[in-house]
Amino acid sequence: MKQDLDQLMAKRNLDAFVIVSDENYNPLVDYMTNGARVFGGYVLKKRDQPAVLFVNPMEIEEAAHSGLRVVSYSDINYTELLSNRLPESALQVELWKRLLGLAGITGGRVGIYGTADLNVYLELFRLFDQQLTGFELVGESGMTLFDEAMLTKDADELARIRTVARKTNEVLQLTWDWIGTHRQHEDGQVINAEGTPLTIDAVKQFVLQALLERDLEDTGMIFAQGRDGAFPHSRGNDAETLRTGQAIVFDLFPRERGGGYHHDVTRTWSIGYATPQVQALYDTVMEAFDRSLEMTQAGQSAQVPQLTVLDYFESLGHPTRRSHGDTHNGYVHSLGHGVGLKIHERPSLSQFRDDVLQSGNVITLEPGLYYPDQNMGCRIEDMVMIDDSGAVVTLTTFHKQLVLPLQG
Amino acid sequence: MKQDLDQLMAKRNLDAFVIVSDENYNPLVDYMTNGARVFGGYVLKKRDQPAVLFVNPMEIEEAAHSGLRVVSYSDINYTELLSNRLPESALQVELWKRLLGLAGITGGRVGIYGTADLNVYLELFRLFDQQLTGFELVGESGMTLFDEAMLTKDADELARIRTVARKTNEVLQLTWDWIGTHRQHEDGQVINAEGTPLTIDAVKQFVLQALLERDLEDTGMIFAQGRDGAFPHSRGNDAETLRTGQAIVFDLFPRERGGGYHHDVTRTWSIGYATPQVQALYDTVMEAFDRSLEMTQAGQSAQVPQLTVLDYFESLGHPTRRSHGDTHNGYVHSLGHGVGLKIHERPSLSQFRDDVLQSGNVITLEPGLYYPDQNMGCRIEDMVMIDDSGAVVTLTTFHKQLVLPLQG
Numbered sequence: 001m002k003q004d005l006d007q008l009m010a011k012r013n014l015d016a017f018v019i020v021s022d023e024n025y026n027p028l029v030d031y032m033t034n035g036a037r038v039f040g041g042y043v044l045k046k047r048d049q050p051a052v053l054f055v056n057p058m059e060i061e062e063a064a065h066s067g068l069r070v071v072s073y074s075d076i077n078y079t080e081l082l083s084n085r086l087p088e089s090a091l092q093v094e095l096w097k098r099l100l101g102l103a104g105i106t107g108g109r110v111g112i113y114g115t116a117d118l119n120v121y122l123e124l125f126r127l128f129d130q131q132l133t134g135f136e137l138v139g140e141s142g143m144t145l146f147d148e149a150m151l152t153k154d155a156d157e158l159a160r161i162r163t164v165a166r167k168t169n170e171v172l173q174l175t176w177d178w179i180g181t182h183r184q185h186e187d188g189q190v191i192n193a194e195g196t197p198l199t200i201d202a203v204k205q206f207v208l209q210a211l212l213e214r215d216l217e218d219t220g221m222i223f224a225q226g227r228d229g230a231f232p233h234s235r236g237n238d239a240e241t242l243r244t245g246q247a248i249v250f251d252l253f254p255r256e257r258g259g260g261y262h263h264d265v266t267r268t269w270s271i272g273y274a275t276p277q278v279q280a281l282y283d284t285v286m287e288a289f290d291r292s293l294e295m296t297q298a299g300q301s302a303q304v305p306q307l308t309v310l311d312y313f314e315s316l317g318h319p320t321r322r323s324h325g326d327t328h329n330g331y332v333h334s335l336g337h338g339v340g341l342k343i344h345e346r347p348s349l350s351q352f353r354d355d356v357l358q359s360g361n362v363i364t365l366e367p368g369l370y371y372p373d374q375n376m377g378c379r380i381e382d383m384v385m386i387d388d389s390g391a392v393v394t395l396t397t398f399h400k401q402l403v404l405p406l407q408g
Numbered sequence: 409m410k411q412d413l414d415q416l417m418a419k420r421n422l423d424a425f426v427i428v429s430d431e432n433y434n435p436l437v438d439y440m441t442n443g444a445r446v447f448g449g450y451v452l453k454k455r456d457q458p459a460v461l462f463v464n465p466m467e468i469e470e471a472a473h474s475g476l477r478v479v480s481y482s483d484i485n486y487t488e489l490l491s492n493r494l495p496e497s498a499l500q501v502e503l504w505k506r507l508l509g510l511a512g513i514t515g516g517r518v519g520i521y522g523t524a525d526l527n528v529y530l531e532l533f534r535l536f537d538q539q540l541t542g543f544e545l546v547g548e549s550g551m552t553l554f555d556e557a558m559l560t561k562d563a564d565e566l567a568r569i570r571t572v573a574r575k576t577n578e579v580l581q582l583t584w585d586w587i588g589t590h591r592q593h594e595d596g597q598v599i600n601a602e603g604t605p606l607t608i609d610a611v612k613q614f615v616l617q618a619l620l621e622r623d624l625e626d627t628g629m630i631f632a633q634g635r636d637g638a639f640p641h642s643r644g645n646d647a648e649t650l651r652t653g654q655a656i657v658f659d660l661f662p663r664e665r666g667g668g669y670h671h672d673v674t675r676t677w678s679i680g681y682a683t684p685q686v687q688a689l690y691d692t693v694m695e696a697f698d699r700s701l702e703m704t705q706a707g708q709s710a711q712v713p714q715l716t717v718l719d720y721f722e723s724l725g726h727p728t729r730r731s732h733g734d735t736h737n738g739y740v741h742s743l744g745h746g747v748g749l750k751i752h753e754r755p756s757l758s759q760f761r762d763d764v765l766q767s768g769n770v771i772t773l774e775p776g777l778y779y780p781d782q783n784m785g786c787r788i789e790d791m792v793m794i795d796d797s798g799a800v801v802t803l804t805t806f807h808k809q810l811v812l813p814l815q816g
Contacts, residue, residue, distance in 0.1 A: 020526055023752060024432070037643055039628070057736055061639035074734030082760045088549035113527045118428055118520050122533055122547030139530030141496035205620070212616055217625075220447070220666065231469035235445050258628065326482030328465055344431060352490045 001154045001360065002031065008148050009047045014138060015108030017145065018100075019043040020116045025259035027341035028114050028146055033066035037258060043068075044103035052103040071102050089123050093131050096124075100135070107134035111145060143355075147346045151338065152360025158385065160261045161340075161362055165383065165395035167214040168254060168263035172398040174210050175250075176269075179203065179242070183408035184272055190242040193408060200225065201238035207252065215257045219343060222251035222266075229268075230370045230377035232333055244272030244406070247281070247376040249368075253343050264339050264364050265396045266381035269404045281369055281378045282402045288312050288367040289380045292335055292349075296365065298390035302347040302355040306335040309367045310351070318369060322351065329371055336364035339383055361386045362395070409562045409768065410439065416556050417455045422546060423516030425553065426507075427451040428524045433667035435749035436522050436554055441474035445666060450522075451476075452511035460511040479510050497531050501539050504532075508543070515542035519553060551763075555754045559746065560768025566793065568669045569748075569770055573791065573803035575622040576662060576671040580806040582618050583658075584677075587611065587650070591816035592680055598650040601816060608633065609646035615660065623665045627751065630659035630674075637676075638778045638785035640741055652680030652814070655689065655784040657776075661751050670751050672772050673804045674789035677812045689777055689786045690810045696720050696775040697788045700743055700757075704773060706798035710755045710763040714743040717775045718759070726777060730759065737779055744772035747791055769794045770803070 009017065019028045023039050032043045032051055038059050045051040053068040063070040073079065076098035081091060100110070128137055153161065182198050185191045190198045200223050208218055224236035229249035242248070251266040268285070270278050291312055292305040309331065310322050319330035334352075338345030339362050347355030347363060357363075363386075368379030382396040417425065427436045431447050440451045440459055446467050453459040461476040471478040481487065484506035489499060508518070536545055561569065590606050593599045598606045608631050616626055632644035637657035650656070659674040676693070678686050699720055700713040717739065718730050727738035742760075746753030747770050755763030755771060765771075771794075776787030790804040 022523070037628070039641070056641070057734060058639060058641035058741060060736075061636065061642040072734075074736075077734070079729050079733045085760065092549065111527065112530050113525070115430065115523055115525055117552075118522055118524055118529055119547045119552055120549050121526055121529065122520050122545060123549055124547075125530055125533055126547075137530060139527045139532075139534075141500065141528050141531055144525075144527055208620055209617075212613070212620060220445070228469065231466060233447070233464070233466035234469040321487050325487045326465060326480075326485070328468075328482075333466060352493065 001152050002149055003154065005045075005145070005149055006048050008145050009111070012111065012138075012140070012145060013109055014047065014111045014145070016044065016046045016100075016103070016105040017111035017113055020112065020114035020121075022116050024115075026115060027259070030259055030341055031146065031150070033063070033068060035260070036062055036064075036066035038063050038066065042099060044099060044105060046103060046105050049104065054099055054102070075102055089127055092120075092124055093127050096128065096132065100132075109136045109138050111138045111140070113144070113146060143346060150340050150342075150345050151347060152358060153340060153362055153385075154360075157261065157340065158362075160256070161263075161385070162395065164216065164254070164256060164261050164263045165397075167216055168252065168265060169396065169398045170214065171207060171210040171216075171254075172252065172265065172267065175203065175207055176404060178206055179271065179404055180407050182242075183406050184244050188243045188245065190244065190271055190406070197241040199238065200236050200240050200242065203242070204238065211254050216254040217257045218252075218254050219262070221253070222249060224249045224377070227372055227375040230372040230375065232368065232370060232377070232379065242271060245270060245275050245278070247278045247378055249377050249379050251379065251381065255343075259341075261341060262339050262343050263395070264343060264381065264383050265398065266366055266368075266379045267398070267400065268378045268380060268402060270402050271404045272406050274403050277374065278376055278378070279402065281371075281376060284313075284316060284318075285367055285369055285378045285380050286400065289365060289382075292365045292367060293382075293384070293392065296357060296363075296384065296386075296392050298358050298386050300357045302349045302353065302357050303351050305365065306349045306351050309335055313367075313369070329373075330369060331367065332370055333368065336366050336381075338363050357386060359386050359388050359390055409560050410557055411562070413453075413553070413557055414456050416553050417519070420519065420546075420548070420553060421517055422455065422519045422553070424452065424454045424508075424511070424513040425519035425521055428520065428522035428529075430524050432523075434523060435667070438667055438749055439554065439558070441471070441476060443668070444470055444472075444474035446471050446474065450507060452507060452513060454511060454513050457512065462507055462510070483510055497535055500528070500532055501535050504536065504540065508540075517544045517546050519546045519548070521552070521554060551754060558748050558750075558753050559755060560766060561748060561770055561793075562768075565669065565748065566770075568664070569671075569793070570803065572624065572662070572664060572669050572671045573805075575624055576660065576673060577804065577806045578622065579615060579618040579624075579662075580660070580673065580675065583611065583615055584812060586614055587677075587679065587812055588815050590650075591814050592652050596651045596653065598652065598679055598814070605649040607646065608644045608648050608650065611650070612646065619662050624662040625665045626660075626662050627670070629661065630657060632657045632785070635780055635783040638780040638783065640776060640778060640785070640787065650679060653678060653683050653686070655686045655786055657785050657787050659787065659789065663751075667749075669749060670747050671803070672747050672751060672789065672791050673806065674774055674776075674787045675806070675808065676786045676788060676810060678810055679812050680814050682811050685782065686784055686786070687810065689779075689784060692721075692724060692726075693775055693777055693786045693788050694808065697773060697790075700773045700775060701790075701792070701800065704765060704771075704792065704794075704800050706766050706794050708765045710757045710761065710765050711759050713773065714757045714759050717743055721775075721777070737781075738777060739775065740778055741776065744774050744789075746771050765794060767794050767796050767798055
C-alpha cells in the first residue's frame with residue numbers, strides 16, 4: 001500500500017526516488033498526487049519525507065490539488081537556464097541538479113521511475129553517471145518499488161475500484177440488452193428493426209456511449225468474432241456484421257475518465273444460439289474458471305490457480321504454453337494479473353512468477369482457449385478482490401450466460 | 409517525411425534503430441505500422457531495409473495489418489527462455505540479442521527510441537553496454553530522428569489531419585450553438601430552460617459526446633473560466649457553473665479514436681457580454697495572433713513569429729518570459745508547436761529553438777495573455793499547415809468571435 005512506500009524504499013536501500021513523466025497520463029504520478037491532473041511533472045521523494053511535485057508553471061493550479069509541496073520552474077530559474085542555450089542534454093543535467101537540490105536530495109541511492117522517451121534518457125543516464133557526483137541512480141526490473149506498493153490497495157482505492165466495477169457491470173448489461181433488441185436475418189446476420197446490419201463498430205460506439213455517460217473511458221476494448229476471437233488481443237474487425245452462432249470475445253477494460261482505476265472483464269457471447277463446438281469450448285473454459293476461483297486464496301502462491309488451469313486443460317488434451325511451447329492453439333496466456341491505475345499490475349498469476357496472493361489484491365481470473373483454425377476462441381474473465389478477512393469477493397457481478405437471445 | 413527515414417538515419421550515422429513500446433498507445437510504433445493497433449511491440453529497422461515488427465503472439469493478427477514483416481515470441485523460443493527462470497534483466501538482454509538477430513542487425517550504431525519504464529531501461533542500458541558486444545546503443549535529445557521525419561507530413565497524413573480538423577470545427581460549432589440555447593439567471597449564472605445551472609462538467613460531457621459521434625477522442629481538454637483560465641494548463645473546475653461576462657479559455661486537442669492524428673485549437677469565449685477588460689485583453693491577443701500569422705512563412709525561422717509576438721506584447725507593457733523571467737503574468741509560453749500523432753511535435757515556435765518553417769509543417773499559432781490576479785486569461789489558437797506552394801492554410805476554420813450570445 002501507498003503508506004508502505006518508506007519501508008519499501010528502505011528494503012531497497014533507496015535514499016530517494018524520482019518519478020519522471022511526459023505529457024501523457026502517468027499512473028505513478030497519479031498514485032502520488034491524489035488525483036491532481038498533472039502532466040509532465042516530476043515527483044521527488046526523500047525517504048521518510050513528504051514528496052515534492054515539480055511542474056511547469058502552467059500546471060501549478062492543477063498541481064495544488066495534490067496536497068504535495070509544489071515547486072516550479074521559477075524555483076530553479078529555468079528561463080535563465082534556457083536563455084544560456086545549453087545543449088539539450090546539458091540543460092537536463094542542470095535541471096536535475098537543481099531539482100534534486102530543491103527536494104533536499106543531496107546524494108545517495110536514487111531510484112528512477114516513470115515513463116519517458118528512451119532516446120532522451122539513454123543519453124541522460126550516461127551523463128548523470130558522470131556528472132551527478134555523489135548520486136547513484138538505481139533502476140529495477142521485476143517486482144519494483146511501485147509494483148510492490150500497488151500490490152495491495154487501501155480503502156480509498158478499493159472504494160474507487162468498486163465504483164468502476166459497478167458502472168462496468170451496468171455497461172455490460174446495457175450492451176447485452178441492446179444487442180438482444182435486434183433480430184436475425186435469414187442469412188444469419190444480426191439486423192435491427194429497419195433491417196440494417198449490426199456491425200462491431202456500432203456495438204463499440206454503443207459501449208463507448210454507455211461508458212461516457214458513467215464518466216469512464218475505454219482503453220482499447222476487444223469485440224472479436226469468430227476467427228478474430230481466436231487471437232487473444234485482436235480487437236475485432238469494426239466493419240464486420242454480427243452473426244448468430246459465432247463465438248464473440250468481448251474484453252472490456254475501461255478506467256476512470258482522464259486516467260484512473262480500471263475494471264477488467266471478458267465475456268464470450270454467442271448470439272441466438274451456440275454451436276455444439278462453441279458450447280463445448282465454453283463449458284470447458286467455464287469449468288477452468290470455477291477451478292481457478294476455488295484455488296484463489298490469501299496466502300496461496302499465485303502460481304497455484306494457473307497450474308490448476310494448466311493441469312485441467314492439458315488433462316483434456318488442449319495444448320498449453322507449458323506443454324507445447326509457443327503454441328497459438330489452446331491456452332496461450334497466463335491466468336491473470338493485478339489491476340489498478342495500470343491495467344496490468346502485480347501479482348501475476350503465472351507459472352513464471354513467484355507472487356503470493358494476499359488481502360488487498362485486486363486481480364483478474366481469465367482462462368481461455370483459442371483455435372484459429374476452427375474460427376473460435378473463448379475467454380471468461382472476472383475481476384476479484386481479496387478482502388481484509390481473506391475472502392475472495394467477485395467485483396464482476398454481470399452474468400456469464402453464453403447465448404444472447406435475440407428478442408427483436 | 410517518413411520516406412526520408414533512411415537518409416535521416418545516415419545523417420546520424422545510425423546503422424539501425426529499435427522502437428520500444430509498452431502497453432499504451434505509442435505514436436512512433438503507430439507511425440511505422442500504418443495504423444495497425446499493436447500494443448507492446450518493438451519495431452526494428454536496419455538502414456535501407458524494411459522494418460520488422462515484433463509482437464506478443466496474441467497481437468499477430470492485428471500486427472499483420474501493418475504490412476511489415478511480423479515476428480513473434482515463437483521465432484525466438486521465448487517460452488523456453490522464460491522456463492529458464494533467468495533474472496528479469498538477464499531475460500531482457502537475451503530477448504534483445506535474439507530480436508536484433510531476427511532483424512538482421514548484427515552490430516553497429518543502434519538508435520533507441522520509444523517510451524517505456526525508465527526503471528527497467530536504466531538497468532538494461534547498463535547491461536547492454538556490457539553485454540551487447542559489437543553494438544553501440546545511441547540516444548538523442550533535441551531534434552531526434554523521428555522529430556525530424558515528422559516535421560513534414562506526407563499526403564496521406566495531411567488527408568487524415570484535414571479530416572480531424574473538419575470534425576473538430578464541427579464540434580466547436582455544435583458546442584457554441586448548444587451553449588447559446590441557454591439563458592442567463594438574474595445572478596449571472598447560465599441556466600437551461602428548466603432553470604438548471606450549466607456546469608463545466610456538462611459542457612465537457614457535451615463535447616465528449618460530439619467527439620465520440622465523429623470517431624475522435626479527447627486527450628484532456630481545457631475549459632477554464634475566470635481565474636482558472638489565467639493558468640494556461642488548468643483544465644477547469646468541473647463543478648463550476650458557467651457565468652456571463654467571464655473569460656473562458658476552451659482548448660480542445662482531440663485525436664483519432666484509439667490514437668492517431670490530432671487537432672489543436674483554443675478559443676476564448678465570454679458568454680452574454682464581455683467586460684471592457686476582457687474585450688481589451690481579447691483584442692490584444694487577436695492582434696498578436698494576426699501578426700504571428702503574417703510572419704508564418706516557409707523558409708522563415710520559426711523564431712520570427714514568436715519574436716514578433718514578444719515585441720508586440722512588450723511594446724504594450726505586458727510582461728513576457730523574455731522581459732520578466734519566470735513570470736506568471738502576461739505571455740508565459742511559446743507561440744506554437746508542430747502537431748501530428750503527438751500533440752507536441754517540432755517545429756517549435758520558440759525563441760529557444762532554431763527550427764525553420766517549411767512546406768509540410770502542421771503547426772499551431774497560440775498567443776495568450778494571463779492575469780491570475782485579474783481573474784482572466786485569454787488564448788487564441790489555430791492550427792495551420794504550410795502547403796507545397798508555401799501557402800499557409802488555416803485548418804481551424806471555426807470563427808473567433810469572443811461574445812457567445814445567449815438565445816434561450
